[in-house]
Amino acid sequence: MANDVIRVQNVSKSFRVHSGKNMTLKDKILYAGRARYREFVALKDVSITIPKGSTTGLLGVNGSGKSTLLKLISRILYPDQGTIEVNGRVSSLLELGAGFHPDFTGVENIYLNGALLGLSKKEIKAKIDEIIDFSELGDFISEPIRNYSSGMYMRLAFSVAVAVDPDILLIDEILAVGDAAFQAKCLNHIKKLQQMNKTIVIVTHDTGIVERFCDTAVWLRDSRIAYIGEPEKCTQIYLDAVFRQAHEGNNMSFDRSEAPVAAEEKSPQTMESSPPSSRLIEKVSVSVAGFETDAVMAGDQATIAIQLNAFKEIKDTYLEIQLYNQQHRMVFETNSFKGHIKKIDVEPGMKKNVSIDFPNLTLEVGEYFINTRLVSNENEPVEFYEKSCSFQVIPNAKENGLMMIPHEWNETELVVE
Amino acid sequence: MIYRIKEVYLYRSMLWSLILSELRTRYRGSVLGFLWTFVNPLLMLIVYTLVFSLVMRIKLPHYSAFLFIGLLGWNMFAAAAQSSSSVVLRQASMVKKIYFPREILPLSVVGGSMFNYIFSLVILLPYLAVTGYFPSVIWLYLPLILLVETIMTAGFSLIFSAVNVYFRDLEHMLGIFIMAWFYVTPVVYPITMIPHKYAQLFKLNPVTDIIVSFQDVLYYHQPMQWKMFFYGTIFSIVLLVVGWQLFAKLSKRFAEEV
Structure with missing residues (x-):
């Protein structure tokens, strides 16, 4: 070689x-x-x-x-x-x-x-x-x-x-x-x-x-x-380094310009050190029963909320989230387009909350993180927010295994002749 | 520079396809389409003939023929110089995304302009024949003059296109500058009309050599004035070498600046 x-x-x-x-x-x-x-x-x-x-x-x-x-x-x-x-x-x-x-x-x-x-x-x-x-x-x-x-x-x-x-x-x-x-x-x-x-x-x-x-x-x-x-x-x-930095709270220093490359070319201002307000995807959070949390019990109801801050106009876009596990394998991916929100528009200066409800989050116990992507309907990346949010799935006392499969136990008396 | 020429040669199919698209897209979507390549000089001929022989009444036999010869030669240079000044910015998306020898961009403009000249000969030569200037052996010098003009135009175009990336006023300044340049070049008047005491000054203009050579061969039916033509040739080659080197130096930051 x-x-x-x-x-x-x-x-x-x-x-x-x-x-x-x-x-x-x-x-x-x-x-x-x-x-x-x-x-x-x-x-x-x-x-x-x-x-x-x-x-x-x-x-x-x-x-x-x-x-x-x-x-x-x-x-x-x-x-x-x-x-x-x-x-x-x-x-x-x-x-x-x-x-x-x-x-x-x-x-x-x-x-x-x-x-x-x-x-x-x-x-x-x-x-x-x-x-x-x-x-x-x-x-x-x-x-x-x-x-x-x-x-x-x-x-x-x-x-x-x-x-x-x-x-x-x-x-x-x-x-x-x-x-x-x-x-x-x-x-x-x-x-x-x-x-x-x-x-x-x-x-x-x-x-x-x-x-x-x-x-x-x-x-x-x-x-x-x-x-x-x-x-x-x-x-x-x-990933360890990126996570550590994110947990120390000074994540602004590295993900300030987390816009994907294509978008970076179009808007050179992402190169300059910009305040957090220059991110369209302002915040991604997980909440259970209306309260923000970083720990969800396996099989629980949970909501992932994405807060958009239109410091400039957001037009004809859709949102995509990817759920990754600790081994950095993608566990789940969904986008708003598939979720029947045909397009997401936000007037300049306005904010919008887009949320995804999971009636039961049937995930294996462990740590997860979410990558969030804002994409135009022409499939041009607008913004990519890597590790926008992370959370833990904690065990519920009832079941074990790789995932929580929704189920119901029944018993029926059999008539013996 | 030898290396750069080799690179351009390797990318010759790209150069060629850019020239083709330059020629073909110019009149895309219009009713006459490619015919405009011929109609354009024809209309120009009519306008100038009317203005200069009916209104201005210049005493030169077959003045419109004289004018047309100079004008086509001038246009080849001027159109290419003006258009190439902004060519790098026009093709910014390509410059940022792909590697190719950047020289291809101004050279394709020059190539397009050269082919345009050749096509306009389809109008010029029959017109000359109609007005009594029959084809002669002397006309065989034409390709040689065109070659020198192409070299000179390429030299100017390389410089303009590279400088304009860093200094964008150039494009707008060129508009005026080229117009002034037109009037100090013997296109609408014969070189003999220039007062003797200014003659030396006018000879500094390299485009003069080209235009006068065109007129000598096509209009006066005599070979070029060799001393003058030789000066023009040397100037063109030196300009091309200098221009190319400047371009090579400036083009390194094109992808960042466009």
Whole structure:
């Protein structure tokens, strides 16, 4: 395994966070000499080598530099210091649909997008049937894609991305968007690439994915590498640290910008140190019989409440919660859309409470935490609040086992002849 | 720079498809569609002919032909320079999401402009024939002039597109600047009309060399004035090298700044 395909050495990268739009001539003159930006250190002295054929997971809270590292590897960004060597064709699944032109037909966009991803015309021609088959778009393929639904758009984009035959695949939080079928397709594709001995780097919050797919896990904390090694060990250390921080109450320092990556790009203000009021999902809590608690008796009635604070308008969204157990396996997932709340809107400046009632919370005894996600109806992540709430399930004296199955004991006298 | 050129070559299919989409989307959705590529210069020709030969009454035989030759040459340069200044910002989503040699963006604009010029020859050459300027061997110099103009335009476009990312006023300043530039370039008047004492000053303008060469070959039916053309060629190559290096340096932070 001596041939490392990615070699990152002592790389540092910082960004200029402009405190305003001082891009015009007037501002340039007015503020000449005075820096109107702050330096934001995204990576500090990071070194890592990734051998060929391995799968590496990058863990870390947002703002810890995961995505920056990925962008540096894919050469979208350049390091301020240090060197990055990459040997092989890089493709990244963070570019789904980049460069699609709405006026072009599906087929034309396959050529266009394929060319953007570095495929030659010949390569695309050889694969075009395969791509169209994979996309399952049928006759729509010769329609301009502005007539596509967002699901069809994604399918087409993914089909092209799959057709690129990369040596190195970079995946950035892509698994967070899209429906279950789409995610399954993504994961299947990753497995196939692993069998083909491709090198894969995944950025994710999902420690489950890291444990199931990765050979090595890297934990980035505060722009530095905090741990490299066994995925299981790494996720354990990572989650312990995150939990400890959360319990000490100073969780603002790390989850202030817990918005998912896609949203981070759109709203750069998440980069600045922001007060808690800049979170749309203000609070997630568990209550029993109307009282907030962090302990629920197995099988009890319980309510999970999500308080939204619309410091800016919330429109056409739905909420999703994921319940994780101590082993970081997802136990349960539900969203408001499935729960027949077609959309959640909150006027700017207003607050809203969305709650989920569980008549009997039939969970195994143990500690649980909830990830909450606010997603637009176009499936674009709006905000992701990781470990938004944690609680204990305590045993009730009556039963034992992995879960509480609702049941009823009956007895009937049998008449004996 | 050799390395960068190699990168662009590797991504040639992307360059090509961007040029195509530039040409094809320009008139998408309009009734005449791609025909506009030809109708546009035709209408321009009519307007300028009316204004300058009926109203201004310039004493130059077949003035509209003279004007049209210069105008098409000028437009290729000016349209590309103006459009490329904002091309990186227009394609911000791509710049932030994918790696590709960033040079492709301004170069695709220049390429589109060049093809547009070639298409407009479909109107220009028949028109010249109609007005009595029959095709001659001299016209074979045309591709050479076009090549030099493309190199020069690429040089300017690389500089404008890179600088505009950091200094966004450039785009707006260029609008005025290019208009002024137009009037100090012998497009609407022959170079011989320039007063002698200013002639040296006018010769500093590199676009002059290109436009005059076009006029020499197409209108006067004589080869280019080699000294002048040579100066223009050297300037273009130097500009391209300098512009490319500046672009390479500035493009490193594009993804953060757009």
